[in-house]
Amino acid sequence: MVGKLLMRGMLAGIAAGLLTFGFAKMVGEPQVDQAISFEEKADAAKGESPEPELVSRHTQAGLGLLTGVMAFSAAIGGLFALTFSALVGRVGKLSANALSALLAIAGFIALVIVPNLKYPANPPSVGDPATIGYRTGLYFLMIVISLVTLVFSLKVRRAAIARFGTWNASIAGAAVFVVIIAAVQIGMPAINEVPAAFPAVLLWKFRIAAIGMQVIMWTTLGLLFGNLAQRSLHAGSRTANARSLHQAV
Incomplete structure (x- = not known):
């Protein structure tokens, strides 16, 4: 199958x-x-x-x-x-x-x-050609963190269902995902290489x-x-x- x-x-x-x-x-x-x-x-x-x-x-x-x-x-x-x-x-x-x-x-x-x-x-x-490797690495690191956080949030949801019900557990899992991702994105280095013109x-x-x-x-x-x-x-x-x-x- x-x-x-x-x-x-x-x-x-x-x-x-x-x-x-x-x-x-x-x-x-x-x-x-x-x-x-x-x-x-x-x-x-x-x-x-x-x-x-x-x-x-x-x-x-x-x-x-x-x-x-x-x-x-x-x-x-x-x-x-x-x-x-x-x-x-x-x-x-x-x-x-x-x-x-x-x-x-x-x-x-x-x-x-x-x-x-x-x-x-x-x-x-x-974008600066000299930093393409650095930028690519940060992008894929963000993907990995996002996937790990998603899996963790789903586990939080599943653990909370028995106590809080499906709806509230889903909200809790989504909140955990948003909070972790927001904290990570604030902490990760910013890249702004767009020419002014x-x-x-x-x-x-x-x-x-x-x-x-x-x-x-x-x-x-x-x-x-x-x-x-x-x-x-x-x-x-x-x-x-x-x-x-x-x-x-």
Whole structure:
């Protein structure tokens, strides 16, 4: 069953990747082109020659973007399915659709919203190349902290259900998550390498496009995988019942 769910998760991820690619191509790439143009003009004003392209812009915005988005979405779909397999039947009487939707919401919050609140995406020409390793490390550290905090908050919720009820326990778990994440983000170093002359509207549109891509991917993954998993689980249940009946006869 895990293998079937894994396959369905990757298929859902591929479907999500196609939709995400379409959005990125129409909404995100124009912002990237404007950011590159800004960088080229800034370099020209300084008398610096443009850096040679290792990969053409046409390839980056076409095949390169498609390959990257599809590989990422398929991988996330597989991990999503494995996590779903570990949780199904262990989190109450949630249907496959409901569990998939909740898992997608949790993943979106922990893997996208939380790290981007502290370290939002930046377009080309924003950021010092010398600090890219440092910035990347902080971003992934924020993701790890977010995931650990999410797991801890869910344990707090589960422990509090017997005493305070499901609703109050859920509020307590959410409050624990928010407080810990807020404290961590306040304590972690801030990074602001946006040039003073960089257009604020362009930066805002780029970051909205980056979040929009993630919204489309996680929404599609949560809804589509839930439907596929529901069918798979029902088919597996019917097969198991048929075998039990045959053995009884």
